Amino acid sequence: MARILVTSALPYINGIKHLGNLAGSMLPADVYVRFQRLRGHEVLAICATDEHGTPAELAAAAAGQDVAQYCNEQHEVQKALGERFNLAWDHFGRTSSDWNKRLTQHFAEMLEANGLIAEVVEKQVYSIDDARFLPDRYVEGTCPNCGFEKARGDQCDNCGKLLDPIDLIEPYSAVSGSKNLEVRDTRHLQLRQTEMEGRIRAWVDAAEGWPPLAKSIAYKWLDEGLRDRTITRDLKWGVPVTKDGAPREGFEDKVFYVWFDAPIGYISATAEWAEATGNDWESWWRTDKGADDVSYVQFMGKDNVAFHTVSFPATILGSQEPWKTVDKLKAFNWLNWYGGKFSTSSKRGVFMDQALELLPADYWRWYLTAYAPEGGDAQFTWEHFQGVINTDLANVLGNFVNRILKFAASRFDGVIPEGGEPGEHEAWLAAEVDQRLKAIAAHYDAMEFRKAGAETRALWAAGNEYLTRAEPWSHFKTDRDKAAIGVRTGINLAVLSAIVAQPVIPETAAKILHAVGVPEGKRTWPADAGAVLLDALPRGLEFTVPDVLFAKVEDEQIAEWSERFGGAV
RNA sequence: GGCUGGGUAGCUCAGCUGGUUAGAGCGCACGACUCAUAAUCGUGAGGUCGGGAGUUCAAGUCUCCCCCCAGCUACCA
Numbered sequence: 089m090a091r092i093l094v095t096s097a098l099p100y101i102n103g104i105k106h107l108g109n110l111a112g113s114m115l116p117a118d119v120y121v122r123f124q125r126l127r128g129h130e131v132l133a134i135c136a137t138d139e140h141g142t143p144a145e146l147a148a149a150a151a152g153q154d155v156a157q158y159c160n161e162q163h164e165v166q167k168a169l170g171e172r173f174n175l176a177w178d179h180f181g182r183t184s185s186d187w188n189k190r191l192t193q194h195f196a197e198m199l200e201a202n203g204l205i206a207e208v209v210e211k212q213v214y215s216i217d218d219a220r221f222l223p224d225r226y227v228e229g230t231c232p233n234c235g236f237e238k239a240r241g242d243q244c245d246n247c248g249k250l251l252d253p254i255d256l257i258e259p260y261s262a263v264s265g266s267k268n269l270e271v272r273d274t275r276h277l278q279l280r281q282t283e284m285e286g287r288i289r290a291w292v293d294a295a296e297g298w299p300p301l302a303k304s305i306a307y308k309w310l311d312e313g314l315r316d317r318t319i320t321r322d323l324k325w326g327v328p329v330t331k332d333g334a335p336r337e338g339f340e341d342k343v344f345y346v347w348f349d350a351p352i353g354y355i356s357a358t359a360e361w362a363e364a365t366g367n368d369w370e371s372w373w374r375t376d377k378g379a380d381d382v383s384y385v386q387f388m389g390k391d392n393v394a395f396h397t398v399s400f401p402a403t404i405l406g407s408q409e410p411w412k413t414v415d416k417l418k419a420f421n422w423l424n425w426y427g428g429k430f431s432t433s434s435k436r437g438v439f440m441d442q443a444l445e446l447l448p449a450d451y452w453r454w455y456l457t458a459y460a461p462e463g464g465d466a467q468f469t470w471e472h473f474q475g476v477i478n479t480d481l482a483n484v485l486g487n488f489v490n491r492i493l494k495f496a497a498s499r500f501d502g503v504i505p506e507g508g509e510p511g512e513h514e515a516w517l518a519a520e521v522d523q524r525l526k527a528i529a530a531h532y533d534a535m536e537f538r539k540a541g542a543e544t545r546a547l548w549a550a551g552n553e554y555l556t557r558a559e560p561w562s563h564f565k566t567d568r569d570k571a572a573i574g575v576r577t578g579i580n581l582a583v584l585s586a587i588v589a590q591p592v593i594p595e596t597a598a599k600i601l602h603a604v605g606v607p608e609g610k611r612t613w614p615a616d617a618g619a620v621l622l623d624a625l626p627r628g629l630e631f632t633v634p635d636v637l638f639a640k641v642e643d644e645q646i647a648e649w650s651e652r653f654g655g656a657v
Numbered sequence: 658g659g660c661u662g663g664g665u666a667g668c669u670c671a672g673c674u675g676g677u678u679a680g681a682g683c684g685c686a687c688g689a690c691u692c693a694u695a696a697u698c699g700u701g702a703g704g705u706c707g708g709g710a711g712u713u714c715a716a717g718u719c720u721c722c723c724c725c726c727a728g729c730u731a732c733c734a
Contacts, residue, residue: 241732
């Protein structure tokens with residue numbers, strides 16, 4: 089049994105997440121977690137809301153709320169939605185927690201003790217009317233390059249040129265529109281990543297469980313040369329800056345940069361979990377206290393890779409303390425919405441709460457996992473979604489389970505029948521099961537979710553093919569035993585189909601297993617040979633026929649949803 | 658501009674270190690079956706593998722140039 093720590097990129101606090109966010113880290117992480125638990129491993133699944141930063145302050149202001157109160161509410165909303173999607177976290181924490189404050193301050197002080205922190209004075213745009221400093225992208229104005237009037241201070245969306253806020257013609261605050269801006273000096277802490285380039289490169293060199301995408305992004309940053317990063321900001325909402333445990337002089341109105349404290353949230357959320365459950369968090373995070381044998385897996389979108397392969401490691405390695413670092417890393421591309429992007433701010437696409445109004449979680453979980461944006465960006469369209477749900481879930485799995493159980497209920501009195509001996513059809517199916525189970529497990533281990541999905545589907549499809557070969561309905565009229573072996577084998581395969589489906593569609597899998605009376609303890613990942621698995625249910629066991637497992641998505645629904653959510657316009 | 662990833666059948670994608678007639682699922686056509694959610698099973702038609710040049714006995718797979726899409730480019734997260 090292995091100990092596996094799984095974290096998914098922390099969802100930002102400023103509103104309900106859309107399906108792209110779900111598909112890009114939280115959901116695949118959960119599928120992986122469930123799979124590894126089924127295999128009997130000790131898995132700790134950690135997530136949290138990422139609550140600091142300018143967008144949180146602005147979102148709270150827009151909602152007319154105090155930031156802390158806004159975050160309290162949004163945290164609960166996101167937690168509840170995650171749970172409704174059956175994300176089986178051990179703990180869903182918050183980066184605004186006391187633990188995160190303490191650990192963030194601890195890391196900063198360790199870095200300083202190791203000579204990796206410098207105080208610098210920077211120039212930053214200050215908005216007098218907003219009474220706040222503005223991050224570069226919150227200053228807008230006319231692009232000096234192309235004349236675009238809504239260019240952001242970091243980059244022009246029209247011509248793509250990288251900008252500095254002071255380059256903008258007629259700059260104004262993106263927050264209020266005020267042109268009453270000035271450049272002010274402001275004192276900040278810098279993390280001297282330049283000092284750590286060698287250590288980080290050696291660490292990346294030694295990493296083995298990363299996909300090429302992740303390594304190439306990390307090397308790109310290293311090859312360009314790491315720069316010192318400013319890790320504090322002029323904000324009120326965040327982790328206060330300390331020195332020797334007391335407020336740091338001159339930094340009373342500053343906090344740590346959200347990207348400095350957010351990844352530390354993985355650790356602090358684990359600590360919160362331990363505190364709440366009486367467990368030991370250090371055995372998961374400190375290699376001197378038992379975390380040596382932990383396999384740490386991170387899930388994230390591609391935009392997050394550099395922070396997880398370079399910036400966060402710089403914090404951890406720079407502390408010179410024996411912290412656990414990531415072993416395997418899985419990065420996803422984007423799920424797009426009809427060629428464009430899902431967007432929280434412009435409300436493009438389907439959001440987690442809306443998705444659940446339309447269909448149960450399993451439908452989304454299957455679609456988003458089996459067709460995850462792995463190789464490149466993927467597009468969500470209602471038509472594709474409908475095709476996938478109807479074919480994979482309703483026709484292949486749902487109908488298979490339904491047909492075999494209904495037939496068995498009407499012809500064999502609702503019990504697993506006795507009689508008959510395995511023949512060529514059963515041998516074919518057993519070989520199929522052996523091959524598929526092995527492939528599915530291998531793909532999950534490799535975090536290849538599309539492939540795992542395709543193989544899972546192939547196992548379900550094998551059920552339908554088997555029934556066509558065994559045709560128990562024909563034999564029933566002439567040779568009851570021959571029909572019995574077909575039915576028995578079919579129901580066993582239905583159970584296997586459900587067991588294997590648990591990571592992706594836990595609710596439906598549970599329905600099937602409950603209907604056939606498979607006890608909780610016998611739902612773990614199958615280890616026996618196919619021939620054994622296909623005769624695992626006790627003869628005479630009573631079962632029930634569940635209601636239709638998956639309703640088809642009708643054309644009228646697609647039309648209605650396309651209308652409601654924009655869709656193909 | 659730089660870097661990274663992608664551009665393979667109508668659609669969504671797989672193709673590891675180059676090697677027989679380029680694969681899968683969906684969709685489509687035809688056939689079979691009737692236990693089942695008009696579900697299922699089988700067969701078949703579809704591709705000059707973004708464009709061009711090169712290396713090689715042999716390239717979707719390697720090299721170079723070009724085009725298109727996406728992301729990142731360190732103060733949005």
